[in-house]
Amino acid sequence: MKIIMDGKEVAAEYGQTILEVARKNGIYIPTLCHVPGLEPAAMCRICTVELTENRRTRLVTSCNYPLRQDAEIQTDTARVRNGRKLIIELLATRCPDRAVLKELGERYGADIHRFPADDKDCIMCGLCARVCERVGANVLTLSGRGVEITVSTFMGRVATNCIGCGACAQICPVNAIRIEDQDGYRSVILKGKVASRIPLRKCTSCGQFFGPVIDLPPVLERAGEPGVPAFNASICPNCSRRNHAKRLVQRHFEPYDTAIQALAEEGRRL
Numbered sequence: 001m002k003i004i005m006d007g008k009e010v011a012a013e014y015g016q017t018i019l020e021v022a023r024k025n026g027i028y029i030p031t032l033c034h035v036p037g038l039e040p041a042a043m044c045r046i047c048t049v050e051l052t053e054n055r056r057t058r059l060v061t062s063c064n065y066p067l068r069q070d071a072e073i074q075t076d077t078a079r080v081r082n083g084r085k086l087i088i089e090l091l092a093t094r095c096p097d098r099a100v101l102k103e104l105g106e107r108y109g110a111d112i113h114r115f116p117a118d119d120k121d122c123i124m125c126g127l128c129a130r131v132c133e134r135v136g137a138n139v140l141t142l143s144g145r146g147v148e149i150t151v152s153t154f155m156g157r158v159a160t161n162c163i164g165c166g167a168c169a170q171i172c173p174v175n176a177i178r179i180e181d182q183d184g185y186r187s188v189i190l191k192g193k194v195a196s197r198i199p200l201r202k203c204t205s206c207g208q209f210f211g212p213v214i215d216l217p218p219v220l221e222r223a224g225e226p227g228v229p230a231f232n233a234s235i236c237p238n239c240s241r242r243n244h245a246k247r248l249v250q251r252h253f254e255p256y257d258t259a260i261q262a263l264a265e266e267g268r269r270l
Contacts, residue, residue: 004072018062018073019047029062029075030084030104032091032173033125038134040064043126046087046104050074059083085110094120098174121176121191122151128168128177137163139188139196153195162188162196164212184209203236205243210236 003012003021010025017040022029032044042061051060052072059079074080085108092101092112096119105112129151132140139159143152153159164186169177178189181200188196200209235243 001067002070003067006073006075012067014068015066018049018051018060018065018067021067022062022073022075027075030107031063032100032123033127034063035127035131035171038127038130041126041130043124044087044091046084046091048080048083050077050080081108084108088112089114091123093118094123095174095176100173120150123174124149124151125173126151127171127173131167131171135163135165135167137161137165140168140190151190153190158194159196160198162198164188164196164198164200166211181209181211186212201234201236203239204234205239206236208236208238210238 001012001014003010005022005025005027010021010027012021012024016024019029019031019034019040029047029049031047033042034040034044034047040061040063042064045061047062048059049062050073051058051065052074053069062073062075084104088101088104088108088110089112092098092105092110093115095101096112096117101112101123104110126142129140129142132138139153139162140151141154142149144150164179166179168188168190169175169179176191180187180189184200184202185197186200187194198212200212202209
């Protein structure tokens with residue numbers, strides 16, 4: 001299989017996506033809806049490239065297009081850049097003044113104020129819903145159809161089955177999801193509204209509230225790590241680290257204490 005990318009032959013394995021091959025060979029292709037840990041969904045379309053196979057040239061999304069035969073790929077032609085520019089300008093209407101869109105706008109010469117602002121506070125990349133499903137919470141989901149599709153909870157109600165992991169906020173490329181810990185509760189704020197609210201635990205050591213304790217056994221079993229010992233769910237991570245550090249110090253100096261006691265005992269006998 002011979003793959004030519006931007007005029008150079010690159011190393012590629014059968015079935016790898018165009019994006020994987022590009023990143024492996026240090027070729028830049030922008031993405032907003034793709035992370036390596038999740039299956040590609042090609043929702044933002046900004047990773048579109050020009051592909052030539054069997055003498056046919058067309059535009060394809062690089063994140064989910066597998067290479068299975070000889071191909072030539074152009075990642076930065078005028079046609080590709082113009083397409084990305086328009087996508088950035090359209091996405092900017094949904095999330096005005098977001099840093100990631102400003103950076104992409106500068107790179108591709110896009111006017112992020114070209115169209116009237118819609119203030120949807122979401123670019124519909126779907127990452128939050130996909131990662132929520134992957135961790136097993138299934139709180140956030142895509143609802144609606146066509147231009148009315150949106151991220152929401154079941155029936156738009158405040159979810160109580162959220163595990164409070166914060167993966168949705170961490171993965172959102174436009175920082176449209178917030179995690180707030182207040183008055184002993186953790187809330188996930190989606191588009192300015194509370195999407196889920198769950199109680200926090202109170203540390204039995206320092207008295208501070210800390211993040212929800214996730215039911216790890218099912219997660220570890222799915223990951224193939226069922227033998228990991230259970231941790232103390234009644235103390236916060238800070239106290240846990242502090243206690244662990246104390247035990248390490250005690251274990252380190254224990255042989256010296258034993259030696260000193262032995263010398264003292266020998267001195268008394270003499």
